[in-house]
Structure formats: structure tokens, C-alpha cells
Amino acid sequence: MPEPLGFLSAAGEVVRDLPDFARDGDTLRALYSAMARARTFDAKAIALQRTGRLGTYASSLGQEAIGVGVTSAMTDADVFLPSFREHGGQLWRGVTLVELFLYWGGDERGNDFAGPRQDFPVCIPVASQFPHAAGVALALQQKATTGVAVAVGGDGATSKGDFYEALNVVGAWDLPAIFVINNNQWAISVRRTDQTRARTLADKAVAAGIPGEQVDGNDVIAVREATERALRRARDGEGGTLIECVSYRLGDHTTADDASRYRDDAEVSPHWKAEPLIRLRNHLVANHGWRKDDEQALLRTTGDEVDKAAETYLAVAPEPARAMVDHLYATPPADLAALAEELGDG
Amino acid sequence: MAEHTMIEAVRMALGRALEEDPDVILFGEDIGIDGGVFRATDGLIQRHGSARVRDTPLSETVIAGMAVGAAAAGLRPVAEIQFMGFLYSAIDQLANHAARLRNRTRARLTCPMVLRAPYGGGIRAPEHHSESAEAMLAHIPGLRVVIPSSPARAYGLLLAAIRDPDPVVFLEPKRLYRAISEDVADSGEALPIDAAVVLREGTDLTLVSWGAMLTETKAAADTLAADGVSSEIVDLSSLKPIDRRAVRASVEKTGRCVIVHEAPLTAGLGAEIAADLAEHCLMSLLAPVRRVTGHDTVMPYPRLERRYMPSTERIVRTAQEVMEFA
Numbered sequence: 001m002p003e004p005l006g007f008l009s010a011a012g013e014v015v016r017d018l019p020d021f022a023r024d025g026d027t028l029r030a031l032y033s034a035m036a037r038a039r040t041f042d043a044k045a046i047a048l049q050r051t052g053r054l055g056t057y058a059s060s061l062g063q064e065a066i067g068v069g070v071t072s073a074m075t076d077a078d079v080f081l082p083s084f085r086e087h088g089g090q091l092w093r094g095v096t097l098v099e100l101f102l103y104w105g106g107d108e109r110g111n112d113f114a115g116p117r118q119d120f121p122v123c124i125p126v127a128s129q130f131p132h133a134a135g136v137a138l139a140l141q142q143k144a145t146t147g148v149a150v151a152v153g154g155d156g157a158t159s160k161g162d163f164y165e166a167l168n169v170v171g172a173w174d175l176p177a178i179f180v181i182n183n184n185q186w187a188i189s190v191r192r193t194d195q196t197r198a199r200t201l202a203d204k205a206v207a208a209g210i211p212g213e214q215v216d217g218n219d220v221i222a223v224r225e226a227t228e229r230a231l232r233r234a235r236d237g238e239g240g241t242l243i244e245c246v247s248y249r250l251g252d253h254t255t256a257d258d259a260s261r262y263r264d265d266a267e268v269s270p271h272w273k274a275e276p277l278i279r280l281r282n283h284l285v286a287n288h289g290w291r292k293d294d295e296q297a298l299l300r301t302t303g304d305e306v307d308k309a310a311e312t313y314l315a316v317a318p319e320p321a322r323a324m325v326d327h328l329y330a331t332p333p334a335d336l337a338a339l340a341e342e343l344g345d346g
Numbered sequence: 347m348a349e350h351t352m353i354e355a356v357r358m359a360l361g362r363a364l365e366e367d368p369d370v371i372l373f374g375e376d377i378g379i380d381g382g383v384f385r386a387t388d389g390l391i392q393r394h395g396s397a398r399v400r401d402t403p404l405s406e407t408v409i410a411g412m413a414v415g416a417a418a419a420g421l422r423p424v425a426e427i428q429f430m431g432f433l434y435s436a437i438d439q440l441a442n443h444a445a446r447l448r449n450r451t452r453a454r455l456t457c458p459m460v461l462r463a464p465y466g467g468g469i470r471a472p473e474h475h476s477e478s479a480e481a482m483l484a485h486i487p488g489l490r491v492v493i494p495s496s497p498a499r500a501y502g503l504l505l506a507a508i509r510d511p512d513p514v515v516f517l518e519p520k521r522l523y524r525a526i527s528e529d530v531a532d533s534g535e536a537l538p539i540d541a542a543v544v545l546r547e548g549t550d551l552t553l554v555s556w557g558a559m560l561t562e563t564k565a566a567a568d569t570l571a572a573d574g575v576s577s578e579i580v581d582l583s584s585l586k587p588i589d590r591r592a593v594r595a596s597v598e599k600t601g602r603c604v605i606v607h608e609a610p611l612t613a614g615l616g617a618e619i620a621a622d623l624a625e626h627c628l629m630s631l632l633a634p635v636r637r638v639t640g641h642d643t644v645m646p647y648p649r650l651e652r653r654y655m656p657s658t659e660r661i662v663r664t665a666q667e668v669m670e671f672a
């Protein structure tokens with residue numbers, strides 16, 4: 001079985017010729033900062049949830065390289081369709097911290113992004129975003145744009161018919177779509193190895209007749225490089241790609257989960273050595289003059305930014321009750337118009 | 347004007363939509379060169395090309411889910427589910443996505459899609475090919491569910507559904523596909539989508555029905571008329587939202603109501619209408635609201651299907667009981 005595509009070892013040594021973008025210090029610093037920002041957001045979200053100020057939240061701890069790597073390869077012409085665990089990707093696309101807090105705080109306005117207007121909101125029903133991505137890709141193809149639909153789902157999601165059925169139509173119609181699997185080894189309490197006997201999840205592309213590639217999902221360079229290649233293929237009319245990003249879920253499934261019920265610390269701790277930030281930091285220190293000051297300044301600015309966003313979110317008043325009617329149809333039917341009046345502006 | 351069957355009217359509306367809006371795209375199983383198993387799309391691939399009239403792989407999840415994505419990304423998909431019995435796996439996409447996208451993004455993304463499906467029994471089709479599951483769909487907030495009762499109404503309502511900015515499930519009573527012809531002009535004119543229509547005015551009794559059951563309902567009204575009972579026939583037409591005002595107005599006039607549907611009794615739409623009348627028209631009612639429906643059984647195989655579906659006789663008998671009550 002071939003090794004997953006990787007450029008940096010867990011310790012940050014270069015193990016394969018770097019792609020051009022990864023020779024550029026500014027690019028690598030931007031990727032590193034984005035992952036750090038996602039992690040800071042993550043910690044804040046958990047803290048808010050623990051103190052009753054945010055709803056149930058799905059942490060991306062340890063998987064930041066996936067969302068950031070994938071979206072850093074995308075352009076504004078593309079459409080991102082995330083699962084519920086790709087905050088780093090959404091942030092890179094331009095969704096704001098306040099919007100993310102609003103969404104996880106239980107306010108639909110968090111999905112009304114000011115930024116990437118064409119991107120989908122997170123998808124809670126597992127794997128159901130993959131058929132959407134096929135449809136978005138169809139629209140992009142039909143309208144002769146260069147755009148590509150990029151959906152992310154989990155390892156568990158690859159067991160659903162939605163995933164296979166959508167992957168199949170991507171293959172059959174040469175749709176410009178990329179399906180990214182965040183293989184974090186767990187679907188709540190079910191191990192990747194109990195999910196399927198498939199050798200790799202990338203192998204599932206075989207049945208759809210499209211390329212499938214396994215990459216080190218903790219190596220942001222590898223994730224971005226694989227995504228760039230897949231995007232190029234899609235833009236050249238060569239159709240879709242399945243990318244499996246091998247990673248590990250360092251946290252609980254969500255804040256409503258207690259992972260100690262089904263896995264030991266002894267299993268988790270080695271994975272801390274392979275997480276995505278350390279290796280890129282080591283690489284930056286060794287090759288691009290990243291110093292302690294830079295690190296501290298980054299943590300300070302992201303910390304301040306996230307704290308400020310949380311305060312802004314907490315100060316946002318809920319919508320009036322009639323909002324549940326106002327956005328259901330373009331024009332509310334008679335019954336609902338009456339209900340809106342009844343619910344009122346309070 | 348020329349006479350057309352319902353299937354021709356559907357095809358005319360689809361062709362018209364493809365012509366007038368370059369964003370309209372049709373997809374489904376066997377809708378291309380085969381023209382759909384009922385021929386609703388016959389000839390459209392030749393006229394509009396295989397990019398806009400597409401045979402999908404065999405996946406209802408993809409048909410519905412891809413319609414959601416395509417609609418959100420700027421197309422106007424009109425997708426076909428071959429038979430309503432195979433629509434259940436698409437309900438996930440309808441309920442969890444199509445019906446919610448506008449609301450959950452505060453209208454940043456919307457879902458102007460139509461999912462067409464032939465529904466209902468009476469054509470001696472194999473099992474799973476005769477279901478009437480409209481109530482399951484009418485339960486979903488954010489969706490529209492529309493059922494035409496004639497060729498002209500099919501034409502006008504389908505155009506309305508395609509032009510609507512929100513998702514519409516368009517259920518075609520397949521028993522009527524070729525049963526009746528009437529004048530249909532390819533005028534491009536849509537009919538009001540959320541409205542019930544009074545097909546026949548009357549004074550003694552309101553008969554509420556939709557789709558193919560209007561055939562038996564009209565026949566029952568004829569029989570009752572011979573006995574001197576004047577029936578008003580309301581074609582509900584929109585099952586989500588329900589035009590409650592139209593039903594109430596009719597029952598306030600007649601004081602009596604019988605609801606007729608092919609779907610099973612329990613939790614069928616007749617229950618919703620009866621409850622609405624109980625809540626709003628109690629003082630106008632002269633007799634209990636009654637329902638004549640399919641049984642609470644699985645749709646039987648063809649040899650028994652006529653025993654399942656409401657017959658003209660059952661409707662007449664129930665109406666007579668209502669008339670005898672008061």
C-alpha cells in the first residue's frame with residue numbers, strides 16, 4: 001500500500017521535494033496562522049459551551065490542516081460545502097469568527113455569510129452535502145465557469161449511500177467536484193477500522209472511476225498540494241477527485257460527547273506528536289526564521305481577535321420570533337403570514 | 347386551441363420552461379432518449395440537448411440532492427422521480443435541505459427546484475408503483491406540494507411550480523395522464539400556486555378532493571344531483587400550503603363536508619381539513635365532517651386495488667349519510 005502523500009514528517013523535516021508554494025515563507029506563515037486561528041477559535045468555543053454560552057460544538061482539534069489546506073487552494077469561483085468540523089476552512093474562505101459563533105450559538109444568521117456568499121453552510125446530516133456538491137458542480141459546469149465544488153465529510157460519511165451515489169454521478173458526468181474525507185479515525189465512538197474493510201477510504205474512488213488519493217491530513221502542504229492538483233484537473237475538464245486526508249480526532253466528538261467512554265488516553269497521546277501545527281512550526285523555525293516573538297505575537301493577536309468576536313456574538317440580541325416565519329418562503333402563504341403577525345417583533 | 351392529455355400538458359409546460367429560461371434543467375431516470383417512462387419528457391432531449399435534459403445514474407438521493415445543490419448555485423432544476431414509491435429516500439434531501447436552505451441561511455441561498463413524481467393507483471401497476479404519500483410531504487414546512495387535476499391545470503401549475511422561488515413537489519396523478527383531454531393553450535401562463543379551486547358550485551354539500559380522485563368525486567356529485575343534492579366540488583390542488591380559506595368559505599355556505607382522498611385515512615390530509623373545519627366552522631356545520639379515503643392498509647396489488655381506492659359508490663353513500671344527518 002503506498003504511503004499517504006506527505007512533505008513534512010511529524011517533526012517537521014522535509015521528506016519529499018516541496019511544491020513551489022511551500023518554498024515561500026509568507027505562504028507557509030499564512031497557513032500556519034490560519035491553523036492557529038482555527039485552534040484558538042476552537043478553544044474559545046469549547047470554553048463558551050462549558051459555561052453555557054454556546055450550543056453543542058464540534059471541535060476540529062488536530063484536523064486544522066484539512067480545512068485550511070483544502071480552502072487555501074480554492075478561489076472565489078469555487079464553492080465550499082463543509083461538514084460541521086471544518087471551521088478552519090470556513091474561516092479561510094472569509095466566514096467571520098462572529099458568524100461562526102452565531103451559528104454554533106444557535107442563530108441562523110451565522111449562516112448568512114457576508115463573505116463567501118456562494119458557500120454552503122455546515123451540513124449536519126452526515127454525507128448529505130455530497131449530492132449538493134454534485135449539483136453545485138453541475139451548475140458550475142452548465143454555466144461554463146471555471147468553478148469547482150469542494151465538499152468535506154468524515155470517515156463515517158463514506159459509509160452512507162449519499163456519498164457513494166454522489167461520487168458515482170461525479171464520475172459519470174465528469175463533474176468539477178472534489179470530495180475530501182477528513183479521516184479522523186472516529187465516527188463518534190466507532191473506529192475507522194470498524195466502519196469499513198476498505199483498505200483506504202481513497203480506494204472508494206475506484207468504483208466511481210475517478211482518481212482517489214490518500215494524503216497526510218496533518219500536513220497542510222500535502223493537503224493543499226493534492227487539492228491544487230485536483231482543482232487543476234477539474235478546471236481542465238477532467239472531472240472529480242476523492243481525497244482522503246488521514247488525521248486524528250484529538251478531542252471529543254462534540255462537547256456533548258465523552259470520548260473516555262470508548263478510547264484510552266494511551267491511544268490518543270501518541271497522536272499529539274503528529275498533530276499539524278507542531279510540524280509546520282518546526283519547519284518555519286528551521287527554514288523561515290520563525291522566532292518565539294513571532295509565535296507569541298500570533299497567539300496574542302488571534303487570542304484578542306477571537307475574544308473580541310466572542311464578545312460581539314454575545315452582545316447580539318436574538319432575532320424576533322417571527323423570523324422563523326419570515327425566511328421560510330420567499331412570500332409566506334396566508335397561514336404563515338398570520339402566524340408571523342401573532343409571533344410579532346418581540 | 348388544441349385538446350391535450352395531461353401527459354402532453356406536462357410535456358408542453360416543461361418544453362415552455364426550457365425555452366423561456368436557460369437556467370431550467372431537467373434530470374431524472376430515463377428522461378432523455380426514452381422520454382421518461384410515461385413520456386413526460388418525450389422529444390425534449392432532441393430539442394434542448396443532452397446537457398439540459400439529462401439521464402441521471404439510478405439514484406433518488408442524488409436526483410433530489412443534486413437538485414438542491416444546482417438550485418442553490420443558480421440553476422432551476424426540474425427533476426423527476428420515476429414513481430412516488432421511490433421518492434422516500436429523497437425525503438431526507440427535501441426535509442433536511444430543500445425546505446430549509448432559505449430559512450437556515452436567512453435567504454442567502456435558496457432552492458428554486460421542482461421534484462416531479464407520478465403518484466397514485468388505478469393503472470394496475472406493480473407493487474411500489476401506486477402510492478399516494480402526499481401527506482408525508484405536506485407535513486414538511488418550507489415545501490410546497492401541488493397536485494393538478496386536469497391537463498390545463500397541470501400545464502399552468504407546473505409552470506407556476508418551476509417559476510416559484512422555493513422548492514415544489516409536483517405530484518402527477520398518473521391515472522389521469524391519458525384519461526382525459528381538454529383544450530390547453532401553450533400560452534406560457536401559470537396558474538396561482540397556493541390556491542384551491544371550486545370546480546363546481548353547489549349549495550348542500552362540499553366535496554373536497556384532489557388529483558385523480560376528482561373523477562369519482564365528480565361522478566358522485568352527478569349521482570347526488572339526480573337525487574336533488576347540490577354538491578360543491580373543491581379541488582384542493584395545493585396540499586402545502588392548504589388554502590384553508592377556500593375550504594372554509596365553501597363549507598360555511600353548504601354546512602356539510604366530505605373529503606375524498608386515495609391516501610390512507612390515518613394522518614391523511616383529510617384529518618387536517620376536518621380539524622380545521624372543526625376549529626373554524628363549527629357553527630356552520632350541520633353534520634359531522636366525513637372522510638372517504640384509501641384504507642389503512644398497504645396499497646394492494648392490482649387485483650384488489652379498486653377495492654382499496656374510494657369508489658363513486660362509497661362517496662355517494664357517505665354523502666347520503668351526511669345529508670340524512672341533517
Ligand SMILES: Cc1ncc(C[n+]2csc(CCOP(=O)(O)OP(=O)(O)O)c2C)c(N)n1
Nearest residue numbers: 085124125126154155156157184186187188
Ligand atoms: C445521517 C446522520 N446520521 C447520524 C448522525 C449523528 N452523527 C453526527 S456526527 C456522527 C459521526 C460522523 O462521523 P464522521 O463522518 O467520521 O465525521 P466526524 O464527526 O468524525 O467528523 C453521527 C453518527 C448525523 N448527524 N447524520
Ligand SMILES: [Mg+2]
Nearest residue numbers: 154155186187
Ligand atoms: Mg470521523
